[in-house]
Amino acid sequence: xxxxxxxxxxxxxxxxxxxxxxxxxxxxxxxxxxxxxxxxxxxxxxxxxxxxxxxxxxxxxxxxxxxxxxxxxxxxxxxxxxxxxxxxxxxxxxxxxxxxxxxxxxxxxxxxxxxxxxxxxxxxxxxxxxxxxxxxxxxxxxxxxxxxxxxxxxxxxxxxxxxxxxxxxxxxxxxxxxxxxxxxxxxxxxxxxxxxxxxxxx
Numbered sequence: 422x423x424x425x426x427x428x429x430x431x432x433x434x435x436x437x438x439x440x441x442x443x444x445x446x447x448x449x450x451x452x453x454x455x456x457x458x459x460x461x462x463x464x465x466x467x468x469x470x471x472x473x474x475x476x477x478x479x480x481x482x483x484x485x486x487x488x489x490x491x492x493x494x495x496x497x498x499x500x501x502x503x504x505x506x507x508x509x510x511x512x513x514x515x516x517x518x519x520x521x522x523x524x525x526x527x528x529x530x531x532x533x534x535x536x537x538x539x540x541x542x543x544x545x546x547x548x549x550x551x552x553x554x555x556x557x558x559x560x561x562x563x564x565x566x567x568x569x570x571x572x573x574x575x576x577x578x579x580x581x582x583x584x585x586x587x588x589x590x591x592x593x594x595x596x597x598x599x600x601x602x603x604x605x606x607x608x609x610x611x612x613x614x615x616x617x618x619x620x621x622x623x
Contacts (some may be wrong), residue, residue, distance in 0.1 A: 460501045462491040462586065464619020469603050470519075470612075472552065475607040479575040484513035485521075487615055491527055495623070501529040505570070506541050507592060509613060521611065523568050523592055537577055539586075542572035547594035549611065566594040566611070576621055584621040591615075 466487040486509075493503015507523040525545030531538065547568035574591025579585070594611035 422443070436530070456524075457494060458623055460493045460495055460503055460617045461622040462489065462492070464489050464586075464588075466615035466617025468511075468613050468615040468617075470494075470511055471511070471612045472502075472609070474609045474610065483511055485509060487613070487617070489615075489617065489619060491526065499531045499534050499554075501527075503527050503529075505545075507570075518551055521552075521594065522548045523570070523594070524548070525568055525570060527570075531576075537575045539576060540573045541570065541588070541590065542556055544568065544594075545550070547592075549594060549596060552596065552609070552611065561598045562596070562609075564596050564599060564622075566596040568595070569593050572615075582623055584623065585618065586621050587618045589614075589616050 425462060427492055433487075439620045468485055468487040469540065470483040470485065472481065488508045490506045491503050496502045498563060505523065505525045505527040507525075509521045511519045511521070523543075524547075527541060527543040529539050529541045532540070534600040545568050547566040552562045552564065569588055570592045572588055574586050574588030576586040577584055592613040592615070594613075596609040596611065598605060598607045599609050
């Protein structure tokens with residue numbers, strides 16, 4: 422993904438920040454009503470990637486955009502549970518395309534019911550296509566990986582069902598040991614740091 426492709430994502434995040442500022446004076450998220458209610462989050466992020474392994478120089482950062490979608494339901498008035506899809510289409514320093522898709526179960530908790538602050542923890546799988554371990558070689562991998570996310574943010578409500586949120590998070594993909602055509606690469610990790618925003622439907 423080029424810089425031109427990242428600009429629309431950044432514009433979306435800026436609009437969400439401005440709109441959330443206008444809504445800050447409103448009441449914080451209220452408890453969900455009785456009965457089942459959907460919990461949906463759709464948004465985007467500005468994401469920084471860093472690949473690492475046992476013998477790799479951990480100094481090649483890549484900056485791209487990501488797309489986030491969560492679908493679930495409230496578990497209690499302060500907790501939500503659902504499934505998360507986080508997609509990061511990016512490219513290596515050499516211009517090779519890299520696609521990473523996180524598919525995870527997500528748990529979101531608001532410690533204070535009268536506040537919009539939340540923390541989010543997720544676990545699941547990451548599907549990585551054409552992961553470049555070393556920019557000096559042409560070795561690339563397609564693999565599945567154990568994945569974790571930890572993050573937090575703030576949510577505002579426009580109405581009873583519609584709101585917005587801003588968030589910061591780190592996604593980690595543990596690819597493990599990968600066997601290339603000429604070498605074995607040990608303890609491969611993918612780190613994704615994100616700042617973004619989304620529309621929330623409850």
